[in-house]
Amino acid sequence: PLTAQANDQDHLAVGGCDVVELVQQFGSPLYILDEQTLRTACRQYRQAFAQYYPGEALVLYASKAWSCLAICAIVASEELGLDVVSGGELYTALQAGVAAEQIYFHGNNKSITELKFAIEAGCRLVVDNWLELESLARLLAAGDRRVPILLRLTPGIECHTHEYIRTGHLDSKFGFDPDQVERVFAFISEHPALDCLGIHAHIGSQIFELQPHTDLTSVMVQWFSKAAEYGLSLRELDLGGGLGICYTEADDPPSIEAWVKTLCQGVVQACETQQIPLPRLLCEPGRSLVGTACVTAYTVGSQKQVPEIRHYVAVDGGMSDNPRPITYQSVYRAIAASRMSAPLSETVAIAGKHCESGDIVIYQAQLPSLEAGDVIVIPGTGAYNYSMASNYNRVPRPAAVLVSEGEAQLILRRETYQDLIRQDCLPEALKLV
Numbered sequence: 001p002l003t004a005q006a007n008d009q010d011h012l013a014v015g016g017c018d019v020v021e022l023v024q025q026f027g028s029p030l031y032i033l034d035e036q037t038l039r040t041a042c043r044q045y046r047q048a049f050a051q052y053y054p055g056e057a058l059v060l061y062a063s064k065a066w067s068c069l070a071i072c073a074i075v076a077s078e079e080l081g082l083d084v085v086s087g088g089e090l091y092t093a094l095q096a097g098v099a100a101e102q103i104y105f106h107g108n109n110k111s112i113t114e115l116k117f118a119i120e121a122g123c124r125l126v127v128d129n130w131l132e133l134e135s136l137a138r139l140l141a142a143g144d145r146r147v148p149i150l151l152r153l154t155p156g157i158e159c160h161t162h163e164y165i166r167t168g169h170l171d172s173k174f175g176f177d178p179d180q181v182e183r184v185f186a187f188i189s190e191h192p193a194l195d196c197l198g199i200h201a202h203i204g205s206q207i208f209e210l211q212p213h214t215d216l217t218s219v220m221v222q223w224f225s226k227a228a229e230y231g232l233s234l235r236e237l238d239l240g241g242g243l244g245i246c247y248t249e250a251d252d253p254p255s256i257e258a259w260v261k262t263l264c265q266g267v268v269q270a271c272e273t274q275q276i277p278l279p280r281l282l283c284e285p286g287r288s289l290v291g292t293a294c295v296t297a298y299t300v301g302s303q304k305q306v307p308e309i310r311h312y313v314a315v316d317g318g319m320s321d322n323p324r325p326i327t328y329q330s331v332y333r334a335i336a337a338s339r340m341s342a343p344l345s346e347t348v349a350i351a352g353k354h355c356e357s358g359d360i361v362i363y364q365a366q367l368p369s370l371e372a373g374d375v376i377v378i379p380g381t382g383a384y385n386y387s388m389a390s391n392y393n394r395v396p397r398p399a400a401v402l403v404s405e406g407e408a409q410l411i412l413r414r415e416t417y418q419d420l421i422r423q424d425c426l427p428e429a430l431k432l433v
């Protein structure tokens with residue numbers, strides 16, 4: 001529910017701000033994050049759990065979707081916890097003031113430095129594999145400290161999404177295989193420093209079906225009964241993220257409410273069957289919280305007509321600020337923000353500015369006739385855009401602004417050329433001047 005419509009200048013307004021004016025003020029390209037949309041999605045998750053789950057629940061924001069101080073602070077103020085997946089994301093969350101016990105640290109190859117950082121900070125660790133389990137047991141052996149952990153399991157569930165973002169099938173690099181789990185339970189029962197709170201699984205991302213998550217609930221709840229045989233009383237069940245969002249009119253994902261309802265009903269039913277108490281239920285949405293809350297604004301530059309084949313309209317960004325089209329063949333749509341009421345007379349390819357033929361933001365966009373200086377926006381760029389952005393071709397990363405009720409605030413400064421060479425070292429002998 002992006003609060004976007006044309007204003008009396010015939011410009012697109014987001015969060016009450018004129019997009020063309022934002023570009024004049026903050027530069028181009030520009031990530032424009034609508035605070036109300038983000039907060040609404042947070043509330044929809046929490047309200048759905050309140051409605052459909054009789055037990056305790058916690059929603060974690062998967063900050064890999066977009067980690068920065070402002071977003072961490074907004075989701076924490078909505079009483080969500082955070083899923084982090086690296087020392088850098090953990091650091092960002094802590095710097096934003098998120099309480100450590102609300103942070104869950106994932107990752108299939110955490111370094112010893114990251115493990116020590118997590119233990120020191122007091123966050124929860126989602127343990128992925130034997131090396132990590134053994135490293136933790138060793139790190140904790142000296143003291144009397146206990147560390148709260150969850151175990152990541154590979155549930156063996158297939159879902160239909162791009163193969164790079166599928167994670168629940170058996171051939172996945174993440175988590176303990178089902179045939180390992182009992183040995184893991186036995187190991188934990190012999191290491192009291194490992195305070196095993198529960199188990200976790202994440203089956204994939206940008207998923208439109210509900211059935212895989214129903215299947216997941218029953219597979220996971222069965223492990224609760226198994227753990228009890230090893231003297232472990234698990235109390236948290238984290239079912240990951242994965243709810244898809246709408247990038248084009250062709251996409252028809254379930255609502256947040258429908259997705260949460262599926263998880264809750266599945267867990268309630270499976271717990272009844274297994275005759276175990278309801279666990280504290282967690283999930284970790286990323287894309288469905290922040291994805292639709294952001295648009296990227298670009299300024300139109302050169303155009304090229306290849307007769308009978310294609311009309312290219314180039315913009316001032318591309319694969320460095322949104323690597324998803326070139327990585328996953330993701331499809332987006334475009335809006336002519338500077339001429340909202342002009343007829344959509346052209347089918348054009350929106351080309352990025354990078355030195356790579358595949359740097360095409362959209363292959364077929366319906367737009368009015370545009371000129372250099374026009375502003376277009378691509379909706380749905382809140383998830384996995386800034387967080388996967390690069391400096392390819394030494395293009396500085398764009399700025400991001402937070403818009404709400406007609407006010408815009410900078411949340412990420414635009415990178416400068418000085419920023420680009422900040423980490424460069426030029427050995428004395430190589431200096432030309």
Ligand code: LLP
Nearest residue numbers: 062202205206241242243284285286287384
């Ligand atoms: N939990 C875990 C353990 C995950 O690995 C992920 C996503 C999430 C939660 C959040 O999933 P979401 O609700 O956002 O679907 N870069 C790809 C997506 C990679 C997803 C990685 N893991 C893309 O741009 O589509």
